[in-house]
Amino acid sequence: MANSELYKAGETGFILTMGEILVEIMAVELGQSFRRPGTLIGPYASGAPAIFIDQVAKTGSRCAMIGCVGDDDFGILNVERLRADGVDVSGITVIKTATTGSAFVTYRQNGERDFIFNIANSASGLLSVDNIPAGLLKECRHFHVMGSSLFSAGIVEAMKKVLETVKGQGGTISFDPNVRKEMLRIPDMRKALDFVLDYTDIFLPSGHEVTLLATASSEAGALEELFRRGVREVVVKRGKDGCSFHDGSTEIHRAAFSVDEIDPTGAGDCFGATYIACRSQGMEVEQALRYARASGAIAVTVKGPMEGTATRAELDEFIANTPEHNHA
Ligand code: ATP
Numbered sequence: 001m002a003n004s005e006l007y008k009a010g011e012t013g014f015i016l017t018m019g020e021i022l023v024e025i026m027a028v029e030l031g032q033s034f035r036r037p038g039t040l041i042g043p044y045a046s047g048a049p050a051i052f053i054d055q056v057a058k059t060g061s062r063c064a065m066i067g068c069v070g071d072d073d074f075g076i077l078n079v080e081r082l083r084a085d086g087v088d089v090s091g092i093t094v095i096k097t098a099t100t101g102s103a104f105v106t107y108r109q110n111g112e113r114d115f116i117f118n119i120a121n122s123a124s125g126l127l128s129v130d131n132i133p134a135g136l137l138k139e140c141r142h143f144h145v146m147g148s149s150l151f152s153a154g155i156v157e158a159m160k161k162v163l164e165t166v167k168g169q170g171g172t173i174s175f176d177p178n179v180r181k182e183m184l185r186i187p188d189m190r191k192a193l194d195f196v197l198d199y200t201d202i203f204l205p206s207g208h209e210v211t212l213l214a215t216a217s218s219e220a221g222a223l224e225e226l227f228r229r230g231v232r233e234v235v236v237k238r239g240k241d242g243c244s245f246h247d248g249s250t251e252i253h254r255a256a257f258s259v260d261e262i263d264p265t266g267a268g269d270c271f272g273a274t275y276i277a278c279r280s281q282g283m284e285v286e287q288a289l290r291y292a293r294a295s296g297a298i299a300v301t302v303k304g305p306m307e308g309t310a311t312r313a314e315l316d317e318f319i320a321n322t323p324e325h326n327h328a
Pocket residue numbers: 178205206207236237238239240241242243255256257258259260261264265266267268269271292293294295296297300
């Protein structure tokens with residue numbers, strides 16, 4: 001039975017994440033171009049780490065977020081949303097001279113997304129080691145990194161500090177590369193992703209990201225490299241095709257729940273959050289995967305990046321009432 005000893009059963013665990021907080025503004029029409037005016041909807045609370053930690057709170061784990069917002073309504077929208085859902089927001093700094101980050105997203109006919117990000121020049125871009133509250137860091141038992149957060153030297157330095165401290169005090173690390181094609185243009189992004197991987201206990205890539213940081217070109221080869229580097233669990237997210245769990249000795253492949261996809265944004269963040277929260281609550285792998293798949297499936301049925309987060313009770317109800325796709 002795959003149930004590695006990453007977490008002691010019953011340990012409630014304080015889960016921490018750090019990174020970008022932003023609002024998302026969405027094109028209403030499929031294939032809508034940003035080269036001419038069109039109808040937009042938003043602002044929606046967003047930022048991959050923010051979505052992640054919102055879902056961790058809703059799954060019932062104690063958690064906190066470190067990040068920066070501007071002194072504006074986009075910041076208030078985010079902070080109040082996280083607070084209402086149960087996240088400790090004491091590590092979110094309001095920077096008077098900056099504005100909250102934003103992202104514009106439009107959906108292509110084939111389901112792909114194109115983004116225009118205003119994050120590097122926002123409050124989130126100013127996040128540094130100075131914004132890390134010592135108290136939160138000391139209490140942290142598990143730290144989650146989103147690769148999308150590693151866009152500035154100051155943030156990478158802050159990440160290094162948290163990674164070293166949390167590992168040093170016996171905590172665990174999860175890592176979702178969450179790479180957007182727009183971000184691989186950032187110099188040193190790959191180097192930073194590689195650095196985080198060296199600290200990673202639980203790796204949560206999308207299918208195409210399994211080989212991203214490996215020398216091997218096959219998934220099996222890349223997985224072997226990951227375990228040699230010290231990763232203990234890999235959960236590969238495959239959208240409507242479900243997910244796979246690997247720990248070097250066990251493989252579990254599970255189908256996705258059968259739902260109509262309205263908006264894929266946030267599915268991976270919710271899936272990862274629910275998996276980490278469930279595991280840190282002492283749940284075994286199979287059950288954590290079930291809750292994680294439910295969380296990802298619910299997320300795609302709701303428009304808006306953070307609008308599809310779900311409570312433990314909502315996850316239970318969904319699992320009881322939704323068929324799973326059959327494997328081909
Ligand atoms: P992103 O591209 O946003 O980073 P991701 O690759 O991190 O996404 P996905 O694989 O899209 O994450 O989604 C995570 C999980 O959510 C999947 O493994 C699956 O269990 C569930 N999921 C995603 N899309 C669907 C869908 N259309 N139907 C059912 N379940 C889904």
